[in-house]
Amino acid sequence: MISFENVGLRYGIGREVLSDLSFQIAPNSFQFLTGPSGAGKTSLLRLMLLSLQPTRGLVKVFGKEATTIKPQQMPIIRRKIGVVFQDFRLLDHLTTYENVALPLQVRGQMEQNYRQDVRDLLDWVGLGDRMHVHPPVLSGGEKQRAAIARALIDQPDVLLADEPTGNVDPPLARRILRLFIELHRSGTSVIIATHDLSLMDQYDARRLVINSGRLQIYD
Amino acid sequence: MTKQVKPAPKPKKPTTVKKPVTPAASKKTAKPQGQSKSLRSGKSIVPRESVAGTALIFVIGIMTFLACITLGGVSMIKTSAGKWQSDISREVTIQIRPFDEVEMEKAIKDASAIALQFEGVVKTTALNDKETARLLEPWLGAGLKLDELPVPRLLTVTIAEGAKPDFAAMGQQLEAQVPGSTLDDHRAWVERLTTMALTMVAIGTSIFLLMMAATITTVIFATRGAMAGNKDVVDVLHFVGADSKFISGQFQKHFLNLGLKGAASGTFGAIILFIILGLWTSNSVATPQGDQVGALFGTFSLGWSGYFGMLIVLCLVAVLTAVTSSITVQRQVNALQNYKR
Numbered sequence: 001m002i003s004f005e006n007v008g009l010r011y012g013i014g015r016e017v018l019s020d021l022s023f024q025i026a027p028n029s030f031q032f033l034t035g036p037s038g039a040g041k042t043s044l045l046r047l048m049l050l051s052l053q054p055t056r057g058l059v060k061v062f063g064k065e066a067t068t069i070k071p072q073q074m075p076i077i078r079r080k081i082g083v084v085f086q087d088f089r090l091l092d093h094l095t096t097y098e099n100v101a102l103p104l105q106v107r108g109q110m111e112q113n114y115r116q117d118v119r120d121l122l123d124w125v126g127l128g129d130r131m132h133v134h135p136p137v138l139s140g141g142e143k144q145r146a147a148i149a150r151a152l153i154d155q156p157d158v159l160l161a162d163e164p165t166g167n168v169d170p171p172l173a174r175r176i177l178r179l180f181i182e183l184h185r186s187g188t189s190v191i192i193a194t195h196d197l198s199l200m201d202q203y204d205a206r207r208l209v210i211n212s213g214r215l216q217i218y219d
Numbered sequence: 220m221t222k223q224v225k226p227a228p229k230p231k232k233p234t235t236v237k238k239p240v241t242p243a244a245s246k247k248t249a250k251p252q253g254q255s256k257s258l259r260s261g262k263s264i265v266p267r268e269s270v271a272g273t274a275l276i277f278v279i280g281i282m283t284f285l286a287c288i289t290l291g292g293v294s295m296i297k298t299s300a301g302k303w304q305s306d307i308s309r310e311v312t313i314q315i316r317p318f319d320e321v322e323m324e325k326a327i328k329d330a331s332a333i334a335l336q337f338e339g340v341v342k343t344t345a346l347n348d349k350e351t352a353r354l355l356e357p358w359l360g361a362g363l364k365l366d367e368l369p370v371p372r373l374l375t376v377t378i379a380e381g382a383k384p385d386f387a388a389m390g391q392q393l394e395a396q397v398p399g400s401t402l403d404d405h406r407a408w409v410e411r412l413t414t415m416a417l418t419m420v421a422i423g424t425s426i427f428l429l430m431m432a433a434t435i436t437t438v439i440f441a442t443r444g445a446m447a448g449n450k451d452v453v454d455v456l457h458f459v460g461a462d463s464k465f466i467s468g469q470f471q472k473h474f475l476n477l478g479l480k481g482a483a484s485g486t487f488g489a490i491i492l493f494i495i496l497g498l499w500t501s502n503s504v505a506t507p508q509g510d511q512v513g514a515l516f517g518t519f520s521l522g523w524s525g526y527f528g529m530l531i532v533l534c535l536v537a538v539l540t541a542v543t544s545s546i547t548v549q550r551q552v553n554a555l556q557n558y559k560r
Contacts, residue, residue, distance in 0.1 A: 050558050051458075071556035072462070079460035089455050093266040102264070106461035150459065 001025050001158060001189055002048050007057030009043055017043055019213045021057070025158065025191060030184040032200045033193040035210035041193040042086065044210065045160050048191070049083055050074070062157070079107070082156030082188075084164045088147040090135040096142075097122065097131040100149045107154070118153060125149045125179065126172070140167035148176060158189045165199055173199055265452060265473040271445035272477055275540075278441045279481025280488070282434040283536050287489030287529045289430040293423035294525035300416025308409050311386065313343075313374040316399040323372055330374055330397045337389055339382025346373045371399075431532075438536060442474060442543040446551075453551050463552040471545040478540025479533075486533040493521055 002025040009018040018040045025031070025048070033041050046052035047059060050066055059066040061077060069077060090099045097118060098105075104114045122131045125145040135143055144167045151159060159180070165173035177199060184190045191208075194200065200207065207218040266272075313330045317323060331343040346354070351370060352363045359368075378384060390402035449470070456466045497520050521529075 049458075051555070053558060066558050069558055071553060074556040074558070075457075075460050075462040078458060083458055085458075089451065089458070091264070091266075091452060091455055094264070102455070103459040105264070106456060106459055106465055108465075154460075 001027050001029075001062060003058075003060045004047070005058040005060075007047065007054045007059060009040075009047065009052070009054050016055070017213055018047075018054075018210070018215075021215045023208065023215060023217055025189050027157075027189060028184065028187050029189045029206065030181070030203070031191050031206040031208055033191055033208045033210070034195055034197075034200065037195060039210040040213060041195075041210060042162055044215075045083075045162050045191070045193055048158075049081060049160055050077065079103070079154065080157040082151035082154070082159040084144075084147050084151045084159070084161040086162040086166065088135070088143045090138075090143060090146055090150075092135050095132050095134055096127055096138065096146050099135065099146055100131075100153055102150060103154045114153075118149075121149050121153055122146075126175070141169070141172060144168055145172075145176070148179070152179070152183060155183075155186070156188060159183060159191065161190070161192045163194055163196075164192060165194065165196060170198070174202060177202055263473060264456065264469050265449060267473065267476075271448045275441045275445040275477055276481040276484070279438055279478055279536060279540060280484040282437050283482045283485025283532060284488045285485075286427070286430045286434045286532050286536075287486050288492070289423075289427045290528050290532060291489060291493050291521050291525055293420065293427050294521050294528060296423050297416075297420045298522065298525075300412070300419055304409060304412050304416055305380070307405050307412060309378045309380065311376045311378065311402060311404045313376060313393060314371045314401050314403060315374065315397065316371045316401075317369045318399050326397050326400065327372060327374055330393055330400050333392050333396060334374070334376045334389060337384040339379050339384040341377045341379050344375045344377070346375070434536060435539060438478070438539050439543045442478075442540050443547050445474075445477075446470070446544055446547045449548075450551065453548055454555070457552060457555045463549060463556065466552050467545045467548045470548040471541045474544035475537055475541035478537035481540075482533040482536040485536075486529050490526060490529060493525075 004021045004023050007018065007021040008016050010016045021044070033044060035041055043052065047054055048061075050059075050061060050069070053066075061069070062080060064077075090096075091102070094102070100122060101111070101114060101118045104118075105111075119128070119131065122128055125148060127142060127145055127149065130138060130142055135146065138146065144164065148161070148164055151161070161180070164180075165176055168176065173196070180190050180192060181203060192199075209216045209218065313334065315323065315326050315330060327345045331345065334340050334343050348365050351365060351372065354373075355363055355370065386402060386404040386406075390404075393400045393402055453466060453470075456469070
């Protein structure tokens with residue numbers, strides 16, 4: 001699904017922040033991406049999301065070499081990858097419901113076809129009574145859950161989540177993890193970037209550990 | 220790997236993740252469904268109520284107002300210059316100098332008959348003694364007796380609007396058949412006025428073109444400035460899978476709306492100003508100021524072509540705003556979509 005071969009990344013003329021990364025994200029797999037703060041977890045997620053180009057190496061997404069993907073094909077790739085940003089990136093002028101429905105709206109779906117699905121998902125992530133409010137009045141944890149719901153709403157093939165439980169309490173973190181596990185069991189490959197050891201201890205999954213720009217994989 | 224989270228019992232594809240498979244979810248969906256009205260903010264994907272958007276409307280309004288005022292001014296000068304030219308060219312004068320052997324009344328009748336033969340001549344009017352004496356009063360004083368002086372008699376010939384009689388032939392016939400008569404077609408005046416009118420229209424048109432260039436530049440930069448505040452929206456739309464057509468369409472619609480609001484306020488402001496000035500000039504016809512302004516600018520009435528031109532400026536500015544936003548967002552999306560080393 002996603003494969004990296006000898007990928008390296010440097011910003012400007014500095015040293016490489018990621019070196020010789022070689023790994024594969026298999027279909028219907030579940031993995032944690034971990035490492036100390038500043039190790040390059042977010043950079044690696046951005047490389048997988050194709051929003052950052054490596055300085056060397058080969059990146060393949062859904063069987064296509066990334067440099068051969070044409071601009072007009074990029075939205076199709078994006079639709080297969082759900083992403084939960086660390087800073088949520090919710091649109092403040094839209095309601096929680098509209099934010100979560102956004103991926104379906106941009107695909108041209110009619111609201112009557114997805115209204116109930118969005119409501120159900122918001123209920124599931126515990127935002128059933130907050131779907132009409134705007135993000136500025138949501139707490140950090142609520143924004144987190146709204147961002148997760150937006151990433152899940154269209155059942156992506158791959159889910160990239162950057163610190164998805166960073167702003168929630170342990171019970172809610174467990175619930176969110178359970179949601180990701182369920183998504184994985186329904187066929188989605190899940191990559192969760194986190195440095196929360198207790199979260200990783202709750203589910204036996206593959207771990208990609210980045211340290212000093214190098215990647216170690218614990219299957 | 221200590222504590223394990225128990226996965227949900229029945230994993231299902233697509234809608235199952237969204238479905239309330241947990242007790243918590245099913246409990247919540249039992250809630251009344253009366254929220255549908257408040258679920259939507261009624262707002263478009265592109266935020267409308269931003270400070271940059273308001274400032275853009277303001278800038279577009281001012282620039283469109285100035286462009287319309289310039290256009291209206293040029294249109295008015297063109298109309299007035301044409302009117303001066305037309306007024307003068309619609310009248311020529313036949314002058315008959317007195318000679319001993321010339322019987323003046325007969326000469327006037329003959330000259331009038333010759334002039335009326337030509338196509339486009341509407342009428343001839345001979346100035347009688349009283350009118351001629353009044354014309355000469357500033358130079359020769361009151362109580363002038365024309366019999367005592369060899370004062371030439373004047374015959375004004377009125378030409379139909381747009382008609383161009385053969386003045387050369389008229390002059391030759393008059394000189395041949397009416398002794399002492401000459402035709403003054405005011406050609407020198409008309410030529411001067413034509414040159415002046417064309418110069419004024421050319422200057423006005425240049426000013427209007429400069430004004431439009433300034434308006435276009437300002438609108439482009441103001442639109443790009445307002446777009447900068449929407450970068451996050453473009454990023455989010457891109458990452459949730461919107462294609463460039465969808466994203467640029469959203470922004471184009473939004474900025475066309477802003478452009479229309481700004482341009483309409485500027486255009487209608489200018490139209491109202493011209494209407495007010497027109498009413499003022501028509502109400503002060505008999506006053507010295509009114510006469511002076513009227514002599515220079517006419518009645519401040521633009522005519523349909525002037526107002527139509529203003530509406531074209533309105534549409535041009537609104538479309539320009541929409542196209543600029545579309546190009547700007549297209550560039551931004553292209554930068555996000557291009558995956559190149």
